[in-house]
Amino acid sequence: MTPPRILVVGAGFAGVACVRRLERTLSPAEAEITLVTPYSYQLYLPLLPQVASGVLTPQSVAVSLRRSRRHRTRIIPGGAIGVDTKAKVCVIREITGEIVDQPYDHLVLAPGSVTRTFDIPGLAEHGRGMKTLAEAAYLRDHVIAQLDLADASRDEAERASRLGFVVVGGGYAGTETAAALQRLTLHAAARYPRLDPGRITWHLVDVAPGLMPELGDRLGRVALDVLRRRGIEVSLGVSVAKAGPEEVTLTDGRVLPCRTLIWTAGVAASPLIGTLDAETVKGRLAVTPDLRVPGVDGVFALGDAAAVPDLAKGEEDAVCPPTAQHAQRQGRVAADNVIAAVRGGPLRPYEHKDLGLVVDLGGRDGVSRPLGIELQGLPAQAVARGYHWAALRTGAAKTRVLTNWLLNAATGDDFVRTGFQSHKPGTLRDFEYTDAYLSPEEIRARTARSRT
CATH class of the missing domain: 3.50.50.100 (FAD/NAD(P)-binding domain)
Structure with a gap:
């Protein structure tokens, strides 16, 4: 039998933490792991001001994804621009400019965020x-x-x-x-x-x-x-x-x-979230405490793009802030839950202790x-x-x-x-290609054409 296909979108703190745990835990016979990211490095975002000021060189905060000893994940250089959750297909624009369909059995969405802007002239x-x-x-x-x-x-x-x-x-x-x-x-x-x-x-x-x-x-x-x-x-x-x-x-x-x-007035979830035609909370994808997208088979979401319930606060509407600390921990929990889905085990909710x-x-x-x-x-x-x-x-x-x-x-x-x-x-x-994404209608039309 063909092993299940796990597709991880995004190589930020959440996506990389998820991929690393998947690689350590699942054998090649249990699953095929694929990572979609425009660049084959993980950016250590908190140190960017020191790059801008010259204290650190750019390559110091760009951690290569291809140096891993366990590296068996296929990296697709490009960006996910749409998801058809019914057909279980992620639409990817590769760095060559070609648009391809990538099927999946389990999808982990960690596309991160873009700079939040407003309609300010100039x-x-x-x-x-x-x-x-x-x-x-x-x-x-x-x-x-x-x-x-x-x-x-x-x-x-x-x-x-x-x-x-x-x-x-x-x-x-x-x-x-x-x-x-x-x-x-x-x-x-x-x-x-x-x-x-x-x-x-x-x-x-x-x-x-x-x-x-x-x-x-x-x-x-x-x-x-x-x-x-x-x-x-x-x-x-x-x-x-x-x-x-x-x-x-x-x-x-x-x-x-x-x-x-210099504009640093917050972030907004990746526009990829808008292509799913799913429920959102203040622009972030609504998820259950175990990081699943409700009513969508095989899709998990985490990091800046997901409104993950903050169980530690004990408030009904509290969600985790979009920080690296949360993203990294959510990546490990998402990996554990994907592994549980592959092996037929129970899923666990994301809970944290603030450091x-x-x-x-x-x-x-x-x-x-x-x-x-x-x-x-x-x-x-x-x-x-x-x-x-x-x-x-x-x-x-x-x-x-x-x-x-x-x-x-x-x-x-x-x-x-x-x-x-x-x-x-x-x-x-x-720098932020927010007009590159497909609408849900365009995605459905595309997958319908590919099936015929």
């Missing part, structure tokens, strides 16, 4: 994201280029806009990005004799009343004080009303000279709450880096990251602009 054209490795690399080049161009300019208005930087989003990504890049520009300015470091402005804006509310009021205020002490202007309760090529207009009416708008939260603000600053213990300063940063280092999946990745940290501590920042990215703007529109 945002798609001028905003820059921090969700992918390419975006972080582009952003670093762009920021250093603004210093070069400001140094070369004789126009004061142009200088002001090139030295104005705005970060939208007071969560972990926005706070760490603002902290890391502001340090980079401050240190770099000393190498530009014609630039006054006091002319470099950084603004962090968020509609929420406080920074990183998940950390609690006290640590949120500590982080706010650190940023303001460094010279970053933090505006809470406001957002962007309009973005232009040389300025950003805030909802309180202020107009900020700016040619660098806490860590935020690295660069230098000797950080705020962390491991296991409910509130830390700040160097101890908090040590905990944050220790947590991230331990979470890296391979020895090669751990060695690269640790070496980069030590090198940066010993020699300081470098301000090299690679230049190979200078011919593309690198905006949100360039």
Whole structure:
């Protein structure tokens, strides 16, 4: 008999954790495992701000999927653009551009999320994201280029806009990005004799009343004080009303000279979820506590794309937040439940114990709450880096990251602009192909044609 076909969509924390457990537990005779992902690496997303600031090299946070000793999973380089749950077919656009149908017996959906945007004039054209490795690399080049161009300019208005930087989003990504890049520009300015470091402005804006509310009021205020002490202007309760090529207009009416708008205002589930024609909760796929999609045979969903019930809170409508900590654990539970489905065993629900939260603000600053213990300063940063280092999946990745940290501590920042990215703007529109997905009607029509 042909072994059942297990198809995993997505190589983030959830998808990789699921595949690794499937490989360790199931023999080749028990199942065929296939992974669909645009790139054959797992991105360690929490360290992207350090890539953007040059503390880490891009390959340090891109953990190869093909280095696994147990590697027997077939990797399809491409993206899933639709699912026909009745025909049990996933539609994939391969990196060659060819669209193919991939049948499955068990489907694990972990496609992750995309940057959440709003209908703000100019945002798609001028905003820059921090969700992918390419975006972080582009952003670093762009920021250093603004210093070069400001140094070369004789126009004061142009200088002001090139030295104005705005970060939208007071969560972990926005706070760490603002902290890391502001340090980079401050240190770099000393190498530009014609630039006054006091002319470099950084603004962090968020509609929420406080920074990183998940950390609690006290640590949120500590982080706010650190940023303001460094010279970053933090505006809470406001957002962007309009973005232009040389300025950003805030909802309180202020107009900020700016040619660098960094958008980190949350995430939304992958558009793949909309192709299933299934129930959603605030845009995320509704699932049962054991990660199954209700009423759909053989489909599990987890990670940022799924509204997984948070049983630890004991509240009826509580769902797990889209964090790496949850995604990784859900990946292992999903694998166990797929294995149980293959072998005919019972499924188990996803339950968790919160390990806490860590935020690295660069230098000797950080705020962390491991296991409910509130830390700040160097101890908090040590905990944050220790947590991230331990979470890296391979020895090669751990060695690269640790070496980069030590090198940066010993020699300081470098301000090299690679230049190979200078011919593309690198905006949100360039990186997230949200118009590439099929509608449920198109998927059904396609599978119907293939059957005839």
